[in-house]
Amino acid sequence: MRESGNTILITGGASGIGLAFAERFLEAGNQIIICGRRADKLEEAKAKFPALHTRVCDVGNEHDRVELCDLLLREFPNLNVLVNNAGIQQWVNVQRTEEEWAHFHQEIAINFDAPIHLTLRLLPHLLKQPHAAIINVSSGLALAPATWAPIYSATKAALHSFTQSLRLQLEGTKVDVIEILPPAVNTDLGGPGLHTFGAPLNEFADGVFASLRRGEIEIGYGDSERRLHASREDLAEAARQMWLGFRKRNPEF
Numbered sequence: 001m002r003e004s005g006n007t008i009l010i011t012g013g014a015s016g017i018g019l020a021f022a023e024r025f026l027e028a029g030n031q032i033i034i035c036g037r038r039a040d041k042l043e044e045a046k047a048k049f050p051a052l053h054t055r056v057c058d059v060g061n062e063h064d065r066v067e068l069c070d071l072l073l074r075e076f077p078n079l080n081v082l083v084n085n086a087g088i089q090q091w092v093n094v095q096r097t098e099e100e101w102a103h104f105h106q107e108i109a110i111n112f113d114a115p116i117h118l119t120l121r122l123l124p125h126l127l128k129q130p131h132a133a134i135i136n137v138s139s140g141l142a143l144a145p146a147t148w149a150p151i152y153s154a155t156k157a158a159l160h161s162f163t164q165s166l167r168l169q170l171e172g173t174k175v176d177v178i179e180i181l182p183p184a185v186n187t188d189l190g191g192p193g194l195h196t197f198g199a200p201l202n203e204f205a206d207g208v209f210a211s212l213r214r215g216e217i218e219i220g221y222g223d224s225e226r227r228l229h230a231s232r233e234d235l236a237e238a239a240r241q242m243w244l245g246f247r248k249r250n251p252e253f
């Protein structure tokens with residue numbers, strides 16, 4: 001992927017990993033559009049980085065996604081990079097579920113429907129650009145699930161698989177397909193305070209950008225980098241150890 005001169009959509013770019021990426025892409029000389037559900041978060045981001053373009057959009061909603069794509073093609077005809085970053089994480093005890101299906105489905109809609117729909121909708125445009133890229137932000141949990149977040153982990157495994165197919169289908173085109181698999185990173189994912197044990201956000205984002213500059217296409221960091229090279233046995237053991245540790249820390253789960 002080219003380092004500068006791109007026009008980039010980052011979903012969920014108003015905070016956390018998306019905003020850290022937006023900051024670095026801006027510094028490198030790119031035009032950035034971010035979207036998210038909360039207008040106040042988008043405004044905060046724009047106050048910090050006035051060059052950002054912002055758009056309120058719930059990528060879990062099909063209608064919003066179509067509107068977003070129409071707006072992008074109309075107002076940003078040079079759009080050449082899609083960063084599918086928006087995501088949510090929910091804890092689900094499968095033996096105790098009282099919520100309606102919509103509660104569970106939103107995680108699938110945001111984490112999995114959205115990246116696929118945005119990819120399919122924008123791909124005809126991206127294929128016409130001289131250089132383009134699709135960057136999917138999955139998770140180290142795509143490789144070894146967090147048992148307490150079973151739907152989340154499954155959406156990330158599914159996105160990992162989709163990304164592999166997309167890369168092979170687009171081989172020989174101008175569209176690079178890149179996957180970023182973060183480990184636990186200190187953001188508000190799942191709710192404020194739940195990921196404070198994770199890697200510092202700026203260190204993680206700097207590490208990812210160094211990998212992007214080296215032209216890597218499957219980018220892990222720390223634990224998730226190790227998982228990319230682990231055996232199936234090691235991954236199964238990692239999942240078991242994470243689950244045992246979680247249950248010790250959360251006996252009421």
Ligand SMILES: NC(=O)c1ccc[n+]([C@@H]2O[C@H](COP(=O)([O-])OP(=O)(O)OC[C@H]3O[C@@H](n4cnc5c(N)ncnc54)[C@H](OP(=O)(O)O)[C@@H]3O)[C@@H](O)[C@H]2O)c1
Pocket residue numbers: 011012013014015016017018035036037038039041057058059060061085086087088110137138139140141181182183184185186187188189190195198
């Ligand atoms: N932090 C970690 O430990 C970690 C580890 C592995 C993978 N990841 C992945 O990294 C990505 C970014 O997460 P993060 O850690 O930066 O979490 P975060 O701090 O909670 O940020 C998520 C961002 O996504 C936006 N978003 C959520 N649902 C959305 C929707 N329906 N439509 C549009 N925007 C939406 C949020 O804004 P609004 O709420 O205003 O919409 C927020 O700006 C996610 O895909 C996550 O799964 C994170």
